[in-house]
Amino acid sequence: MSSVVIHRDAQAAAVAVAADIAAIIRERNRAGRAAVLGLATGSTPLPLYRELVRLHREENLSFAHVVTFNLDEYEGLPADHPQSYRHYMEQNLFSQVDIPRASTHVPDGMTGDPAAACGAFEKAIADAGGLDLQVLGIGRTGHIGFNEPPSAKDTRTRRVALDDVTRKDNSVFFGDVASVPRAALTMGVATILEARRIELLAFGSGKAGIVRRARNESPNAGCPATWLQLHPACTFHLDPASSGQA
């Protein structure tokens, strides 16, 4: 079962999720183990990364022993492309905290062998001991990561074609839809569901319809976020608008 918390606003949600992440990092540090975090990109988690950076600067939260895996990456964008998700992570988190770059993993959008790269990504997650916590957004198609509909429950990290709705939504970052890549590499639904804990963030009235579907439809490949209902520790962090109450 997934649970729902309706926060006052996106900032309050970011503070709450950052506190959960900080607690995991500190608990793992005390146990002498690395915390393994699954991270997301897009507009939604930006306040979360700002809060994590603040905790690092002002409250001594160290990322020195944190290992991260990002959900996805566009195909064909090099790491230094301003719209690549590696670049996003560098800008918004990695360059602002003390995480060793070798501990950060983002699928390689430039690989010549996507199947091998995706297999290696899965193996790296397993070798790290699995994801302690996965941060998610949700797309208007119902995607989690870039698992566009239809995405089955047993899907693994793989190359996917992007939905036209997603390409249009993400064209705001590229300037025009033609510049948005047509494919990506993404963790699969099964990969995501294996995280020990999942924190999904969705804000604004534009997400209200898809959040309602994700929570109320029976789990189905046509709305991949519905699979989260099967996870034992998944929380939807909403604001009044995305919860349909504003």
Ligand code: PGA
């Ligand atoms: P957004 O994207 O945060 O930019 O709305 C969410 C997603 O596509 O998962």
